[in-house]
Amino acid sequence: MIKDEIKHLIEARRACVGVIGLGYVGLPLAVEFAAKGFRAVGFEVDAKKADAINRGESYIGDVESEAVGKLVSEERLRATTDFGLLSECDAIIICVPTPLRKTKEPDISYILAASEEIQKRLRRGQLIILESTTYPGTTNEVLLPMLEERGLKLDEDFLLAFSPERVDPGNPQYQTHNIPKVVGGCTDDSTEAAAALYGQIVNDVHAVSSARVAEAAKLLENTFRAVNIGMANEMARLCYALGIDTWEVIRAAATKPFGFMAFYPGPGIGGHCIPLDPHYLSWKARQHGFDSRFIGLAEEVNSRMPEHVVMLVTDGLNDAEKSLKGSRVLLLGVAYKKDINDVRESPALSIIDRLRAKGADVRYHDPFVPEIRFDDAHTESAGEPLSSVPLTNEELRAADCAVIVTDHSGVDYKRVCALSGLIVDTRNALDRDLRRDSCARIIRL
Ligand SMILES: NC(=O)c1ccc[n+]([C@@H]2O[C@H](COP(=O)([O-])OP(=O)(O)OC[C@H]3O[C@@H](n4cnc5c(N)ncnc54)[C@H](O)[C@@H]3O)[C@@H](O)[C@H]2O)c1
The missing domain is CATH 3.40.50.720 (NAD(P)-binding Rossmann-like Domain)
Structure with missing residues (x-):
């Protein structure tokens, strides 16, 4: 089964982890996987960011340049603008922005752009995870049809999950490893594989029954804050x-x-x-x-x-x-x-x-x-x-x-x-x- 193949690679830390979007969310994540022994590749549209990472320079406050430099020199972390390398990745995590349009409607164009790059190169055996915050249904209704368009099938060929990001920039007490991670797959196999992946870098993974639940949980968390601050x-x-x-x-x-x-x-x-x-x-x-x-x-x-x-x-x-x-x-x-x-x-x-x-x-x-x-x-x-x-x-x-x-x-x-x-x-x-x-x-x- 595809799930077992992916889990095997993850547990042996032989999986190559691709992270699309090296910002506040993606860079710490890529660094964390590399630090745990995975080969991590960061995909960026901003060549200046990719170059900085490859020179060992961090532009995110919570990520030390020294740590980046060490991982780059050990060839465990690299950044690239060449999306062709996506085909080398066993797991691909999407961490691109999800802004609002002027009309305050969701702008998922960055998710679509990242997904198109994956779609072009999707191969059997890949686990795709969306981390960008978005409305409930995005993973099932938008990503899944795109990824299946070229004939590969969910569960048989690839796995797909949503896992919201909770990073709190500037918070020295809570960082990637000690913030529990919610994971919801489009199928049970997808949930299991995604939970196995995050289990390598976080202490506590909370699996839920679907990607929709995970998407909604993230929005509840942040809406709760907005309402109570109000x-x-x-x-x-x-x-x-x-x-x-x-x-x-x-x-x-x-x-x-x-x-x-x-x-x-x-x-x-x-x-x-x-x-x-x-x-x-x-x-x-x-x-x-x-x-x-x-x-x-x-x-x-x-x-x-x-x-x-x-x-x-x-x-x-x-x-x-x-x-x-x-x-x-x-x-x-x-x-x-x-x-x-x-x-x-x-x-x-x-x-x-x-x-x-x-x-x-x-x-x-x-x-x-x-x-x-x-x-x-x-x-x-x-x-x-x-x-x-x-x-x-x-x-x-x-x-x-x-x-x-x-x-x-x-x-x-x-x-x-x-x-x-x-x-x-x-x-x-x-x-x-x-x-x-x-x-x-x-x-x-
Ligand atoms: N910043 C936070 O504290 C935080 C916390 C939780 C969740 N999130 C969510 O995580 C997601 C990412 O947020 P962020 O703060 O890291 O954004 P960011 O702007 O810091 O980083 C996003 C990066 O993605 C790159 N990018 C854009 N389109 C791309 C593409 N097609 N391919 C490759 N790279 C691309 C950008 O150049 C940028 O470097 C958003 O959905 C956000 O809501 C953010």
Whole structure:
């Protein structure tokens, strides 16, 4: 049986593992397989990325260049733009982007492009796994017919599964090996082979009955986050109106040992997952005449947070008898979350847009993001590129308002508190002692 042949290769670590798309998801995965003794080949459309990997240079924060260099020199890892090499791979994992169209509908064109490359070279004995986040049904309804088009048959010739990715960039506690992996195949044999493959690199594989269940589980996870962050954001706005400290409220509620899970407000949601993934679910829901109201509401609340942050800045300046127009506003952090360099969908971009539209002189400091080019940032934002300014004492003193948008760990918040006149803290980055000792006016979300 094809399943046994593939499992045999996997268990002997003789399988060649191909990873299509060497980004935040694909690169760590390829490195992990290579580190466990597999021969890993990364397929990229971006030749610069492939060249960097082959030179032993990582461009992803969680992946050390040293580890890449070692695996490349041992000929266990290589990157290529030559999709012809797909035929050498026993397992092929697709990790390409799944953005939204302007209409907020799923854009699975990258999955289709990757699948076409596989389709051209599919041979007997290959295990194909989709990892890109997508709507339930993609693996069965889109990939399977494409792969069977040239006459090869599922289970008899090849296997096909979906396994969602849960990587949390910048999280030192949870990395590939200790994040449980959900696996759902289009057939039981596919599930078993895919589970055997991931079992080589992760401690805990959770097999489910179908690819659809695995696809839906991923969307539930991220929709759960979007909805609960929306709830926390709504609470923050309400608490601001009532003059109550939101963070103290959440801290108090979180002492309940059951039935409560703490989520925190912020300047808005960002990254390639939480703002996008729920739309994959609501789109699929609409196909079935179903209106997913939680998703719509969460998006509405979360997408208004940048506007709320600008209002806090305006209020603070107003109290100091200054107008936003002409004021210098210094954003601290522009990445969508702490200690990473990713600005995709970052709320900072929308905040910058809004501040600029109102005539503020906007600058930013982010140790992870040297420059923001708005065209590359996958947002509606526009305007001149901005470069990170050094966080000098002069910079802090010259700002009419400092806005903590991303609470990067390396920033000296004590100095920020000592030298700023007005601070808007959207992340509760300033603890009670800092706030008490500071002469700055501090407005918290
Ligand atoms: N970034 C995360 O934290 C995260 C977490 C879980 C799931 N995901 C999901 O994983 C998938 C990949 O996300 P990512 O963050 O790694 O994206 P990314 O943009 O960092 O990486 C994708 C890579 O794929 C390459 N690519 C695009 N089309 C290609 C093709 N046809 N062939 C080969 N390479 C191609 C791009 O050049 C890029 O390097 C998405 O579906 C995303 O939703 C991401």
